[in-house]
Amino acid sequence: MGPEALAQVLRPLTSLAAPAELLVGLHKADDAAVYRVNDSQAVISTADFFPPVVDDPYAFGAIAAANAMSDVYAMGGQVMMAINLVAWPDNLESALLSEVLRGSADTVAQAGAVIAGGHTITDKEPKYGLAVTGMVHPEHILTKGGAKPGDLLILSKPLGTGLLTTAHKRDQVYPSDLDTAIQSMMQLNRKTSQALVREGAGVHAATDITGYGLLGHAWEMAVQSLVGMHIEYAGLPLLPNARHYAEQGHITGGAQRNEAYLTPHVRIDARLDDIDRALLWDPQTSGGLFAAIDPVAWPSLAALAPEVLFWCIGTVTEQKQDEAQVLLEVY
C-alpha cells in the first residue's frame, strides 16, 4: 500500500487514547512500538511479511527475518523472540516452506533470539515474515525524532535491492550481482545498531531503510525531527550494477508510489537524471540503518570498518523558514 493511502487509513488510530507506558506508538509512528514494563525494561513489538523477493527459499526466509528484526535494531533494541507469519498455497511444496523456515530460524539464531511460535494460513500466493518481540532500556530508545542541524547522516548498507530483485524476477540479473544483493539483505543490522547504541548521546536519531526508499525514510526522520536534510548523491553506496538495472527499466511500482507521494517535499538537483532518481526512490528490502549523529561520533563509527560499515551521505540542516514544509535536498 502506498504511503499516502496508508496514512489516510491510519489517521483515526493516531488519536486513540494510549497509556503512559506506550513510549512509542501510532501517535508518533516509528519503526516499532515500545511499551515500558518497568523502569529499566521496555518491550519492542514489530511485524513484517511479504511475497518472495528471491527464488531461493532459504535466502528468502533469511532475508525476511533480517528485515523484520531490523525494526528492533532501528530502535536500539535486542531481539528476544519471533513468531512465524506464513501464508502458503496448498499446492506449493511444503519442502520449500521448510527451507524458508530454516533460513529464517538460522537468522533469528544469529540475532541471539529464537523462533517461538507462528501462525499459518492457506493463501493463493506465498508470503512469509515475522512478528518480532525485542527489549530496550526505556531511556536509550533510538527514534526518528531528535536529528539536529549540523548532524551527519550515515547509512549502513548499499541501495538498490528493489532494482536488483525486480531484474531477478524478470530473469535479467547477473548471478554475482544477485548474490551480493542477497548477502546484503541477509545481513543483520545487529552490529550496526550496537555500534550506534554504544555512542550514546552522540546518536540523535535512527531508522531503517525499507519500502519507502532512502528518501521516504529520510523524510520521515526529517518530519519527526523538524529539520531539513542535504543528501549528497555521489556519497551514496550502491549495489553492483544498480544503475545498470535502473537503465534497463527494472523499476518497481513502489518506487513510483514513493516518488509520487514525496516529490513535493524533495528538491533534487537538476544535474541528477532519471536513473539517479530511480535509486533515490528505490524501495529496499532489509536495507541498512540510517542515522543522524553528532559529528564528534563519526571517527569512532568510521573506525569500525570493515566489520561494521557506515557511509556518510549528508548533513542535517535547519528547517527553512520560508518553506511551508520540511525539505530534503539532494545534490
Add this chain to the structure above:
Amino acid sequence: MGPEALAQVLRPLTSLAAPAELLVGLHKADDAAVYRVNDSQAVISTADFFPPVVDDPYAFGAIAAANAMSDVYAMGGQVMMAINLVAWPDNLESALLSEVLRGSADTVAQAGAVIAGGHTITDKEPKYGLAVTGMVHPEHILTKGGAKPGDLLILSKPLGTGLLTTAHKRDQVYPSDLDTAIQSMMQLNRKTSQALVREGAGVHAATDITGYGLLGHAWEMAVQSLVGMHIEYAGLPLLPNARHYAEQGHITGGAQRNEAYLTPHVRIDARLDDIDRALLWDPQTSGGLFAAIDPVAWPSLAALAPEVLFWCIGTVTEQKQDEAQVLLEVY
C-alpha cells in the same frame, strides 16, 4: 494449513536451542510464546490473521482482534499492545479497511490495550489480524499441560461459528443467528481468563478453541497433559440453529481436515450422528476458553454466571494403559 502438514513443516524448529528465558516456545507448543524478562514479568507474543469471516467490516475487525488477543487470555495474561497485520487489495475501498481497523481498535481498547503499529501489504484477497504482546507473571502461566484425572472440563463459549459463517458466505443464514454468532465472536475472553487466574492452583490447564475445533484443542491439551478425556455431547453449548446449518451441509474444509487428522485418537459414541460430529470438528473463530479444573473450583466459577459463563462439558480421565495413544471419548 491442516494440522498434520503444519506439524511436519514445524518439526525441525522444535529442536532449536532456546534460552532458559523462553518459558513457552515451539518445543512444547502452546497458545502463545512466553519469555521471562525478570522474576515477576514474562512477555507473551502471539499473532493471528485471516480473510473476512463476516461481511460487516467493523464486526470483522472486532472479531479478528478478539480472536488474536484470546491467545494471551488462554495463557492467563493481560494484553499490553497490538500491531495491525493487513493484506488489502488495491482495488478494494479503503473506507472498508478503516471500518475493520476501527472495529479492531475498539476491541483492543476494551482489553485495556492499544493498537501501537502495523504492517500493510497489497494482496489479492483481504486479510486482517493482529500481532499481540501481553504480560503474565512467570509463575502463573496457564498452559495446555497440567490437566489431571478427575478434573472437570469447562468451556466458555458456544460452538458452531464455522457452520454459521459458512452459511453466511452462502447467504443462507438467519440474520438473528448471525447476530448471535457475531456477538459471541466479538466477545473478549478477558473476564473468563481473569476468573480462571483468580482460581490459582485450582485451574490445571487452559487453552482457547479456534481452528482445530473443540476436539482438536482438547486433544492438544490431553497430549500435553498425558491424560484422556470424556466429553459429554449433551452438555455442549451450541450457537442457535447450529445443528440446522450442519444439516444443510455448511461444513467447512477445516472441519474435514480436523476430522481426518484426529479420528484415530477419538472414539465417538455410535449414537452420535454425522450432524453431531460436524459440531465436534467445527473450526471456531474467536472461540471460548477451555480449561481443566479441580472440581472444588467449579462452584465459584459457576457462580459468576451470567456475567462470565462456563459450561461443564466433561471430565479428565487416566490415559489408558492398553491404548497406544491418548484418547478422547465423546458420549
